Amino acid sequence: MRAVQRLLPMLNNQEKALLRKAGHQIDKPFLLGKGEVDVSFLSTIDAALKAHELVKVKLLSSSALKIHDVATEICAALKAETVFIVGHTALIYRPSEKRIYLK
Numbered sequence: 001m002r003a004v005q006r007l008l009p010m011l012n013n014q015e016k017a018l019l020r021k022a023g024h025q026i027d028k029p030f031l032l033g034k035g036e037v038d039v040s041f042l043s044t045i046d047a048a049l050k051a052h053e054l055v056k057v058k059l060l061s062s063s064a065l066k067i068h069d070v071a072t073e074i075c076a077a078l079k080a081e082t083v084f085i086v087g088h089t090a091l092i093y094r095p096s097e098k099r100i101y102l103k
Contacts, residue, residue: 011081011093015102019083022054023091029056034063037073046078049094059088 011019030045048055057074059067071082071090080094095102 011083016083018102019054019093020091023056023083026054026056026091029058029089031058031060032063032065032070033060036065037070037077042074042077045074045092049078049080049092050096053096053098053100054083054091054093057090057092061088063088 030041030048032041035041045055045057057067057070059065059070067085067088067090071085071092074080074090074092075082078092078094080092083091083093085091
């Protein structure tokens with residue numbers, strides 16, 4: 001995937017810092033194992049983003065996938081944005097109607 005059309009305004013550094021701080025509070029990430037990102041996984045993430053705006057996705061260490069590829073695929077499919085990636089974990093944000101984090 002060469003260029004992804006930006007449907008969301010890019011988050012600035014201050015907004016990303018605020019979301020990273022909020023992301024530390026998330027205790028239960030969505031785990032992805034050896035399987036691919038499929039429709040059921042995307043629908044689960046979509047429902048979580050509608051309810052909470054911010055989700056943490058973690059790849060198991062046994063997975064052959066790369067977290068950057070997974071985050072890009074999720075963001076492109078759900079019109080979301082990656083806040084940050086550390087190790088095997090990605091924090092993904094999509095604003096909802098409630099505007100919980102960024103008002």
